[in-house]
Amino acid sequence: MLLRIVRSVVGLLLLVQASMACAVLNIEIIGAGEHQIPVSIVPLGGDEKLAQTINDVVTGDLQRSGLFRLVDPTGKSPHELAEVSYPDWQVRGAEALAIGTVAVQTNNRIEARFRLLDVVKQTELIGQAVSASGDQARAIGHRIADLIYEKLTGDKGVFSTRIAYVNRQGQKFRLIVADSDGYNEQVVLAHSEPIMSPSWSPDGSHLAYVSFETGHAAVFVQSLYTNQRMVVADFRGSNSAPAWSPDGKQLAVVLTRDGSSQIYLMRPDGSGIRRITFSGAIDTEPNFSPDGQHLLFTSDRGGSAQIYRMQIDGGPEQRLTFGEGNNFSPRHSPDGKNFVFAHLVSGKFYVAVQDFQTGQMSLLTEGGWEKKPSFAPNGKIILFASEARGRGILATVSSDGRVKQHMFTQSGDAREPVWGPNF
C-alpha cells in the first residue's frame, strides 16, 4: 500500500513538468445515495494551512461520492486517540470519526498521521501515515479520502486517480490531465487544431489521442512523465479512436487507409499493424474487455449506429443494442459485467448502461447533450461530457443513477473526458 502511494505521488510530481494551469472549479451535487454513512472529519492538528487544504479535499471527496453524511465536528477537536471521548460522537450521530495531525518534515515532505475510528464499536479502523512532497497537500487529502471510503464502503476509492479531457476555447484546443475532482490541471498538449479521444495506458504512464496537427486526424502516444510523443498512425484519410489493451501491449485504432473506417490492432509504437474488421461500414470506438478477449465497438453496418461486440481473434460479431435511437461510445465496466454508452433518441443524448447477461438497458441521466461516458476504476461512478448554461462541462453520475455532479471548469468547453486507471 505504502509503495503504491509513493509511486503515485512520484507520478504526480513528474507531471508538474507540464505547464501548469490553475483552475477554480465550481462543483454542483445533485441527489444523494440511499444509505449515507454518518462520518465526522475533524480538521487535522498541526500545520493549520495544510490541515485546512487536506480537510477541504477529504470532505469534498466524501460528499461528492453521495455515500456519506458529514457530521459537523464543531466544538470538539481531538487529534490523538487519548483525546477522543466516544460518547461525544455517538450523541452527534456519527458512526465513524477521522482524526490526526499533519506536519512538514525536515526534508520538506508533508506527513499526515491519521486514524479512522468506529464510534459505535469504539475501535480503531485505520491508523496510517500518508506522506507526499511539499506541494502535494491535495494528494494527501485524496489518499485519506480513499482510505476512509474503502474502509467504510468496502469498494476501492478513486479519489487519487486522474482524469483526462479536452478543453476547447474558440480555436484553441488543450489536452488536460487533472485530479479526479478536476483540480490540479496539467496541460499535456495545446494546439490550434482539434484534439480528441484521449485514452489512458493501463499503467497511467501514457495517453494515446487524436490530433489534427498534421492536417488530418492522426494517432499520437505521449508519455506523461517525459512529455515525449510519437505519431503511431498517420495514414491517408483518418486515423483515430485509440484504445489500449488491458496488458498495455496493443492499441486498437480506426483507420480509413483501406476504405471506410475499420478497426486495426497494432503495438503502441505503431508496428505490427493488422486489420480485424472487414465490414465496409463505419466500425469505430473499439474498447477492450477487462480480460482482453473482446472488443466493443460502434458500427452502422445495420443501417444506423449501434453497439457490437467481437472476439479479438476474429470470432462472430454480435449486435448488442436494438430498438429506437442510435448508440455510440461503448465502454466496459471494470468487472466486465455491463457497458456504458451514449444513447441518442429524439434529439437527446443519455448516458445508458446495459447488462451483458440480460441485455437490459437502463438510462442513468435525464438526457441532454451527454456524451463519452467512462467508468471510474471502481465501477461506482461514470464520468461524461455534458452541457450546462451553454457550456461544455464534465459531469458524473453514480452507477446506480442516484448521485450526479457537474464540474464547471474556469473557461471554455470541456469535452472528451476519460477516467484514468488506478496505479
Place this chain on the structure above:
Amino acid sequence: MKKLVISVVLVNLLAACASEKPKETVVAPPPKQFTREVVATPAPPPPAPVVDPLNDPASILAKRSVYYPFDVAAVQDADKPAVEAHARYLGEHANRKVRLEGNCDERGSNEYNLGLGQRRADGVKKMLELGGAKSGQAESVSYGEEKPKASGHNETAWAQNRRTDLIYAK
C-alpha cells in the same frame, strides 16, 4: 473633418515613428473634367484574356460546398452538377489539386462523425475521379464534428455543418 485630418496626420506620424517608413504625401484627387463624347467606330476587341473558370464567380465552379441530409454521405442530386463540373475542370487542369474536407453535425459521437465525414469526402473524391480527375489530384480528409461552421443545437446550424468543402491548393 478637421479632426479626421489631424488624426490622419497623427497616424502617419506614429507610423513613421514606428517603422521609419518614408512619409506619404496625401494628394487631393484632380477635379473631374468634362469631356466631349466622340462616337467612333469601335476598335477591334482585344483577344479575350485566358480566365481560369475557377476564378469566375458566375461559374458553377464557384460552388465549393456539398450539403447532406442527416447521417447520409451520398452526394445529393442538387449538388451533382457542381461536383461533375469540378471533375471536368480537374481533368482539364492536371496541375490543380483539391482538398476535400468532410464535416458533420454534432448528432453522433465525434469518432462516428469522423468516419461519416471521411465517407462524405471520399464520396466526393470518387465522383471527381469518375468524372475526369486523375488519382492524386484530390485528397479527402474529415473533421467530423470538430470544426462546426455554425453553432447551436438546431437544424439550421446542423444543415450548414453537414458538408464537404472543396478547397483548391493555391
